[in-house]
Amino acid sequence: MVxxxxxxxxRRVPDPGGELHAPPGRSAAARRRAQADIxxxxxRMSVDPGFVRLRRRFAIQAGLLVAAFLGSYMSYLLLSxxxxxxxxxxxxxxxxxxxxxxxxxxxxxxxLAWAFGRFSERAIDPLxxxxxxRAAGGARPHPAARDGADGAAVRP
Amino acid sequence: xxxxxxxxxxxxxxxxxxALDGRFGAAHAWTIGLCALFVLVTLAxxxxxxxxxxxxxxxxxxxRGFSSTxxxxxxxxxxxxxxxxxxxxGMISLQGYDGFLYSIGFLVAxxxxxxxxxxxxxxxxxxxxDLPAFRMRRMRVRLACTVSTVIVCVFYLVAQMVGAGALVSxxxxxxxxxxxxxxxxxxxxxxxxxxxGVLMIVYVMYGGMKAATWLQIIKAVVxxxxxxxLTVLVLAMFSFDPRALLGAAADASGHGPAFLEPGxxxxxxxxxxxxxxxxxxxxxISLGLALVLGTVALPHILIRFYTVPDGRSxxxxxxxxxxxxxxxxxxxxxxxxxxxALVGSERILALDPSGNSAVPMLxxxxxxxxxxxxxxxxxxxxxxxxxxxxxxxxIASLTLASSSSIAHDLFGHILMxxxxxxxxxxxxxxxxxxxxxxxxxxxxxQAQEQNVxxxxxxxxxxxxxxxxxxxxxxxxxxxxxxxxxxWGIYGGLASTLLLMLFSPVMSGKTDPATGENLSVLPSWIDxxxxxxxxxxxxxxxxxxxxxxxxxxxxxxxxxxRFTELRVRxxxxxxxxxx
Numbered sequence: 048m049v050x051x052x053x054x055x056x057x058r059r060v061p062d063p064g065g066e067l068h069a070p071p072g073r074s075a076a077a078r079r080r081a082q083a084d085i086x087x088x089x090x091r092m093s094v095d096p097g098f099v100r101l102r103r104r105f106a107i108q109a110g111l112l113v114a115a116f117l118g119s120y121m122s123y124l125l126l127s128x129x130x131x132x133x134x135x136x137x138x139x140x141x142x143x144x145x146x147x148x149x150x151x152x153x154x155x156x157x158x159l160a161w162a163f164g165r166f167s168e169r170a171i172d173p174l175x176x177x178x179x180x181r182a183a184g185g186a187r188p189h190p191a192a193r194d195g196a197d198g199a200a201v202r203p
Numbered sequence: 204x205x206x207x208x209x210x211x212x213x214x215x216x217x218x219x220x221x222a223l224d225g226r227f228g229a230a231h232a233w234t235i236g237l238c239a240l241f242v243l244v245t246l247a248x249x250x251x252x253x254x255x256x257x258x259x260x261x262x263x264x265x266x267r268g269f270s271s272t273x274x275x276x277x278x279x280x281x282x283x284x285x286x287x288x289x290x291x292x293g294m295i296s297l298q299g300y301d302g303f304l305y306s307i308g309f310l311v312a313x314x315x316x317x318x319x320x321x322x323x324x325x326x327x328x329x330x331x332x333d334l335p336a337f338r339m340r341r342m343r344v345r346l347a348c349t350v351s352t353v354i355v356c357v358f359y360l361v362a363q364m365v366g367a368g369a370l371v372s373x374x375x376x377x378x379x380x381x382x383x384x385x386x387x388x389x390x391x392x393x394x395x396x397x398x399x400g401v402l403m404i405v406y407v408m409y410g411g412m413k414a415a416t417w418l419q420i421i422k423a424v425v426x427x428x429x430x431x432x433l434t435v436l437v438l439a440m441f442s443f444d445p446r447a448l449l450g451a452a453a454d455a456s457g458h459g460p461a462f463l464e465p466g467x468x469x470x471x472x473x474x475x476x477x478x479x480x481x482x483x484x485x486x487x488i489s490l491g492l493a494l495v496l497g498t499v500a501l502p503h504i505l506i507r508f509y510t511v512p513d514g515r516s517x518x519x520x521x522x523x524x525x526x527x528x529x530x531x532x533x534x535x536x537x538x539x540x541x542x543x544a545l546v547g548s549e550r551i552l553a554l555d556p557s558g559n560s561a562v563p564m565l566x567x568x569x570x571x572x573x574x575x576x577x578x579x580x581x582x583x584x585x586x587x588x589x590x591x592x593x594x595x596x597x598i599a600s601l602t603l604a605s606s607s608s609i610a611h612d613l614f615g616h617i618l619m620x621x622x623x624x625x626x627x628x629x630x631x632x633x634x635x636x637x638x639x640x641x642x643x644x645x646x647x648x649q650a651q652e653q654n655v656x657x658x659x660x661x662x663x664x665x666x667x668x669x670x671x672x673x674x675x676x677x678x679x680x681x682x683x684x685x686x687x688x689x690w691g692i693y694g695g696l697a698s699t700l701l702l703m704l705f706s707p708v709m710s711g712k713t714d715p716a717t718g719e720n721l722s723v724l725p726s727w728i729d730x731x732x733x734x735x736x737x738x739x740x741x742x743x744x745x746x747x748x749x750x751x752x753x754x755x756x757x758x759x760x761x762x763x764r765f766t767e768l769r770v771r772x773x774x775x776x777x778x779x780x781x
Contacts, residue, residue, distance in 0.1 A: 089763075089770045098770065098774070102773060105773060112317065113314070113315065113318070117495075120311045120491070121491075127465040127470070128469075128484040131466055134465055135465075139446065141449040141460075142449065143460075143464060145300055145464055146300065146449075149300070149303050153532070156310055156529060157526065157529060160313070160314065160521075163317055164518065164519060172515055175773060179774050179775065182774075
């Protein structure tokens with residue numbers, strides 16, 4: 048679950064500086080074994096149907112977001128550069144099309160950001176938690192953390 | 204250009220008879236008092252942060268314990284430099300709609316950060332180099348990332364520190380060659396640069412990320428509060444009717460309705476010269492591109508995502524930052540048009556061609572209109588103190604980003620082969636903060652007479668052309684490899700710097716009316732053959748192309764590591780235990 052992920056940080060987990068993150072005093076062979084375990088687990092997770100769905104959802108969602116904002120921003124920029132007669136049409140008193148479209152960019156940004164957050168919470172986060180849970184049932188990603196953070200980490 | 208507070212930009216601020224005429228006045232007392240209060244509070248926080256900073260996670264990433272609201276505020280603080288506060292409002296006050304066009308680019312850029320934040324939080328640990336190094340465990344990858352991080356940060360730092368010097372000399376009323384308590388303008392500027400430089404070194408050396416984050420949070424709250432206050436005062440002057448404000452601004456600007464239409468500042472149409480017109484318009488597009496693509500790859504923004512517990516909070520902190528940054532830029536709209544309407548473009552322009560003085564002048568005018576001379580002094584002092592706090596906070600973050608990269612990547616992974624002792628690495632980080640700070644102080648003192656506004660734009664362009672291809676391809680392209688990283692970073696960096704060197708910014712730009720030299724280099728050097736002032740339009744595609752070609756030229760591939768990265772970046776699995 049998601050609180051399972053959060054519980055760990057609030058505790059202080061010792062953070063080794065080295066690249067392999069292995070606690071001191073372990074042999075190179077043990078480190079290699081731990082590394083191979085992780086790689087193996089990831090290989091398994093990457094073909095998990097849940098993960099494939101997660102990947103696709105994220106790609107669609109992020110793609111839509113980026114396409115929408117880049118499209119609207121670039122067309123706004125191009126209109127400002129090349130369609131000045133259109134942009135200077137007055138709508139009400141001193142308010143013209145250019146100004147309304149500018150404010151529109153702000154509103155669109157707010158709406159897109161809100162929508163992305165909302166969809167992520169609904170569709171992405173639960174799926175990611177589910178995939179993680181299933182993986183946690185098999186192999187733990189980091190054997191070293193088992194001693195320190197077990198109480199908070201393992202919550203079936 | 205972007206960087207608002209510049210060498211001689213603010214130098215002409217407030218030449219009109221005001222509180223700031225070189226004698227010690229009420230405004231000075233208030234300014235110094237407010238600045239001292241800010242410095243004392245932040246130093247207290249630094250001492251507190253030092254007590255709770257024990258290991259590398261604390262120093263580099265603030266213990267990863269900040270909430271998404273705190274981090275959202277800190278991101279806002281990181282992003283809103285003096286260029287945003289003084290520069291954009293000044294631009295709106297002089298160029299009307301085109302200044303507004305500029306601020307939209309700064310905001311929209313965050314929508315690219317939004318999907319990336321989660322992935323970057325889950326993959327990296329402390330620096331930008333951690334992202335590609337997750338897949339490619341080569342020292343050359345780390346070295347390339349360190350080079351681009353340090354270059355981007357130092358350019359940005361120098362621009363901000365020169366701005367601080369200019370601001371202080373103006374606040375003391377030294378712009379016209381006068382003296383203040385026996386100090387002349389050059390000495391005051393040097394003193395200010397050294398002072399903010401030393402403060403920034405203290406914050407970063409002692410407090411690390413915890414101090415830097417709290418500094419940003421306080422600054423963001425103060426900045427949003429002060430801007431909000433001015434906005435309400437401006438709108439109250441026009442009985443809360445935006446149309447009246449716009450109308451008055453257009454009338455007072457001397458441009459009439461054209462003030463509210465595109466074309467005064469960017470993409471200027473020169474009659475009879477179609478080539479110049481075309482390049483002006485391409486420049487506008489190029490600028491927009493640099494802003495939108497550069498933000499996500501700015502090193503000091505990127506390392507903020509490591510201060511939150513997980514990918515989900517990284518994402519929601521970006522959401523909050525978007526809300527606050529957006530609100531801020533909407534308020535600068537009111538400030539800019541308010542300055543145009545109440546102070547008048549003519550007065551702003553007469554004192555300072557770049558418009559950086561618009562907000563302080565507006566504050567003084569509003570203070571006078573609401574509470575007489577005392578109000579003018581207090582409000583002016585408040586805005587000056589906020590501007591200094593803004594600069595101080597931004598440079599602290601930049602120093603932290605570059606010193607982290609030097610300590611974690613260059614020392615930890617290259618010199619020590621990835622096996623440094625944690626205490627050693629943090630000690631090196633503190634030392635390199637000192638070093639970067641000293642280099643930045645020296646450069647800024649040297650450059651204080653120059654117009655360095657283009658450096659901020661250059662930092663965004665380098666981030667977009669050198670860092671962005673590497674981040675994006677690391678996350679999404681299985682075939683990407685070490686050579687691709689190297690080619691991408693060095694190719695993007697070189698193309699941006701070269702295009703800048705041959706652009707009108709460096710040489711060959713003269714004022715059509717007066718014939719005055721507007722470039723950095725002296726007028727007898729003319730090496731400008733690239734017509735655009737913003738290189739992003741060419742440099743970003745070049746950066747991406749270099750990264751792709753470099754990857755394809757090398758047979759290296761590691762599919763297993765990419766799978767691991769993808770699993771981890773999307774699910775966060777394994778990211779928690781580090």
